[in-house]
Structures are given as structure tokens and as C-alpha cells.
Amino acid sequence: MTIAPTCPTPIMQHETVQMAHGAGGRLSQVLMQRVFMPHLSNAFLDLLDDQAKLDLPSGRTAFTTDTYVVSPVFFPGGNIGELAVNGTVNDLAVGGARPLYLSAGFVLEEGLLLAELETIVRSMAEAARRAGVMIVTGDTKVVGKGQCDKIFINTSGIGVIREGVNLSCRNLKAGDSIILSGTVGDHGMAIMTSREGLSFQSRITSDCAALNGMIASMLDEQPCAIHAMRDPTRGGVAATLNELASSSSVGIEITEKTIPVKPDVRGACELLGIDPLHVANEGKLVVAVAADNAREALDLIRSFDLGRDAVIIGSVVDDHPGMVVMRTLYGSRRIIDLPLGEQLPRIC
């Protein structure tokens, strides 16, 4: 008995995400072939196995994950796709790793425009190319209308940690200088001002960027002098400094007048009653570096476009372990605490 080839099931040209796109059947394949693969195709993804099989270079492996739920999905300076790639690249890089491979897990809301999804996927592909990483494995789920908000993206990442580099938030030592690589609050205020009802004509754009190139140069030059790095995302520079102080059981003192804030961001923060130190950044670094090497590190960071506004904002002290203290513009000192609650939901 012979069987005629199956007549291809007529696939409707949907303009929006359907529940069936997530069902593992023929429409899942169509979504894969029409929206994802044209942008993300590579030797690993093309195999369509349930897992990517990778030959990692020797060295310790860094592994990280982040889910992105930013709202709105498209914001001044970027979209959820490039944010998801850059954010996970940065989480690997601040651990001293060379980011290599990412996974991408999508949750799509029924009714999402396929054109929007494709724009997001294209941005992911471009961000991955810029950062020198490959998206090698993925997953797509679809949930009903009202069961998620447009699109959530998880990216997990693998990198290989450089030989001889030991970065950890527990490594701060009294005397270390604290470098901030640029202006604070850009990403968070770009999101806030683009949200419905809060859009006061502003030119604030997100600082969303991959930092791994700049970090690689820093670690090439000063593999031992750099004690810790963090990208101050949710909770802003305030949360990052508190985590560093607390993990290393040291105090941190910073000087308000050194902290760079763009005028538009400062204005928006004042209008909304938000401390720019609490606002998320997506392309900034906080670095703890041995005092003797701080000037050299600063000069190197400033040589990058992403770090041209870098400054030394303070230092690590023996006093008040676990606590961050700021000398204000008026000469007084105030404690920079973790924000208790929620000023800026769904910022990343």
C-alpha cells in the first residue's frame, strides 16, 4: 500500500497570536518557521532538538536567568526583546564571565500582533549579534487573552569565567573606590514617562545596552584590582550599593554631588517624588576597585561610549558595616536605604 503525501493543511495567515500557536502542533511549527527562525536561525537552533549541545571553552561556567515583564513592551530607547538579551548578557559579564549562549522562553498573550512579536524577535537577534552571543534553545507558550500582558520573555545565559578573575559582591574591602559608569535612572524614567497618563513630553530614553565589551577590557587590564561589579537594575544604585555593603559586611560612603543624573531624568524624578538612586538602569555598572587602580579603571571606562560619564562616587569604609551613607549637596549625611516597596512596577 502506498500513501499519497499529505496535502499541506491550509494554514490561515493569522495576524495575531492564536492559542494554537502554543500547542505543539502544526501552527507552532508555522510560528517557528515564519517569525522566529528567519531572525534567530543558527547551527544550534536549526536542529530543533529539545536541548542545545554545546562545546564550552574550559573554565568555570557562569549561569544566570531573568524573566522580563516590562510594560510597555516598546519604550523609548528599546523594547522587551533587546532588554532581555542585554540584561542577561550583563548578569553574566558582571560575574567576570564571557557571555556565550542564551536561551529564550516566551509567554505570549493570545491576540498579540505577530508583527509586534517579529519586531521583538528581530531586536533580540540584533542585540545578540552586537553582544557576541547566540540564542541556542527556546520555548514558546501561549496563554489566553487577559492571562498575561502581551509578552513575557525569560532569557537564561551561560558564559565562561575568565581565568584569574574573582568577582563577587562579598569581595569589597575598606579603601576600595566605587565607580559608577554613567548617569542614573534613565531606563526607569523612560519606562515611567512612556506609560499611559504619565507621558510628559520628554526626551528620556532607556540606557539599555550590553556591557560585556567594556567589562572585558576592564578585566583584560586589571584582572585583580576589580573586586566586584554589579549592574544596578531593579532598586537602582541604592539597592546595588546596599547589597554590596551587606554581602561584604562593609560600609559604603558616597557623595551626592558626584552622581550624574540627566536634567530630564532629574526633573521627572522630582515631579514624581522618586529618588534617582532608586530608579532602574539597564546599561550601567557599579564597580568596586582597589583605590590605587581606581584612576586607571575610570579612564578606561571613560574611553568607552557607554562609560563616558563615569565617575568615582565614593568608597568602601570600615564604619557602619552593611550600611550606605551619602554626603548630601548640603553637607549633611543621610542613610541610603533599600526601597521598602514598589515605586516602579514592571520596570524590566
Add this chain to the structure above:
Amino acid sequence: MTIAPTCPTPIMQHETVQMAHGAGGRLSQVLMQRVFMPHLSNAFLDLLDDQAKLDLPSGRTAFTTDTYVVSPVFFPGGNIGELAVNGTVNDLAVGGARPLYLSAGFVLEEGLLLAELETIVRSMAEAARRAGVMIVTGDTKVVGKGQCDKIFINTSGIGVIREGVNLSCRNLKAGDSIILSGTVGDHGMAIMTSREGLSFQSRITSDCAALNGMIASMLDEQPCAIHAMRDPTRGGVAATLNELASSSSVGIEITEKTIPVKPDVRGACELLGIDPLHVANEGKLVVAVAADNAREALDLIRSFDLGRDAVIIGSVVDDHPGMVVMRTLYGSRRIIDLPLGEQLPRIC
């Protein structure tokens, strides 16, 4: 000047997830310390760095990701937490890898009961222990009420591929036997029958289980005879067989009467007009193995509790490449196609 220690901010004893639990501030720490760490604490997670630093054994690395959006979150035989761990463990194991490390990315809906979250996290910890893997890095986001449905969990995983093993859905050869490790449709019908409005008194429970132990034994015994393995989740055995046939450009022939289906599952499928071959499984294997080794492989699988109902359901043929054909109970032959659309949304 000395500064008195900060008076700890009074933290309300919330019973539900608050937006602030996802803000990266103090309440994020509270959620971490009260709900996640008591169950998940280990040498990697305890460091609270942005990435885990791992020493992987030598060998190729397998990397996979899956986001779980199952509804309801608690279902007969399991919950979303153990599903998320077992599912990703299985995706590594079917690639011939020993699963080692998982990440966990949570999206929580504002208002989710913390007690429910804790039950889910506890299940994840238990499932990880049973499967012999560690959850080494994580992330939590909170979205507003109505912006996700209770909880979504992404787990990504890393494993090390066994030396000398080469499993891929492109490796099927004409003559291979196809083994199915047990009854089909249990997970999907457990979800369906537990959904609101469809709960007809049934004893159907999910087959959610980690398969890595059984797979390790199979690869110990027959590292070269096994050509491909897949866990038939979304889209069921039908989708898995179609993927295998299509990736390897071979035909597959199966015999309906060999396919084990529990009577309750068969009854529910008939009532709902669903083909059990299209229903998701979460603790089953489809294996393509060289014909000469099929009997031995089958006996080994049957020696495990998870594989006691294993059968040879068919074989790989040269005819009709890319197509799966079933000899029905009535002796006729029908094409087993991919489901086009969506019968069972949010099944995993």
C-alpha cells in the same frame, strides 16, 4: 560622626504576593528569605550573586529552557513546581545528558497566596532532590492582578552529555524499533478533568516524573543502540513521532492495539472527542532503538516503576518519509498527523 544602626523597617506579614515583592527592595529580600531560601538554599543560591559559578564535569554541555504556564497550578498528581523541575530535567536527559543545574524564573501575580507559592517552591525543592539536580540561580518578577494567571515558572537547565552517546531526532534509521515507556495521555487528561466545569469524578492523575534515572540506566547498558529519545509532552505521542519522522526523513509505522491507554483516560478522551495520541504526557519516553537491541531495551525499561507498561509500538520504515502511519484496531491504516490547532491550552 557615628550613625546608629538602622531600625529594621517594620515588615508587614503579608499573606499574599504584593507588587513590592518584585521591586528589588526590602520586600524582595523578605520574599527570598521567608519563602524561597528555606526550601531552595544551597551553596550556590546562598551567595546571592547575579549568576551561579559552576565547575562542570568535562564533556559537551546540554542547555535547555521551558516556561510552565499550566492551569490549574495544582492538579491531580502534581503542581506547576514539580512539573517545571521534571520537565526540564527530562529535556536534558533525552539529549543524553546528565542533568546537573537548573535556574528558576518566577512571574507571580499580585494577590497569589504566599502559602500556595511556598507549596510550589517546596515541591520544586523535592523534585530537584529526587532528580539529583540543584537549583542554582533564580529571578522573581511580580505583575499586577490580571496581568498573569497566578504563576508562571521558567526553568532552564544545564547537563553534561555522556561520552560516546549521540542522541538526536535526526538519527532514526529504517528498521529501528519504537518503544513507548507507558500509558499515554495521563497528564493532559488529569489537567482537563481537573479544570473548572470538566471535573467528572475521575481518578486520572498526571504522570509527571523525572526520567533521568531510567534514561541513565538505558545509556549505561546500550550507549550506541539507542538512536533517539523524546518525552512526548505538548502535542502528545503524535507530535513526537511526527517530529522524529520529519527530522530523520523516515517513515514511522505504529500499531494502535499496542498503545497503552488507561481506561479512565480513554473514557475521558472519548467523551471529549480527543485522540489520546495528541494528549500531553509528562513522564513518558519515546525511544528509537536498533531492532536487534529492542528487546533488551524494553526489558530494562520495564524493570523501572516508571516504565512497567512499556511496549514496542512500531518501527521505522523507508516508506513515506516524514509521515507516521498507524494500523488501526480494524486493520485499516491511517495517517497520524500533527494536530493543527489547540485542543488543550496551557497543559504544561
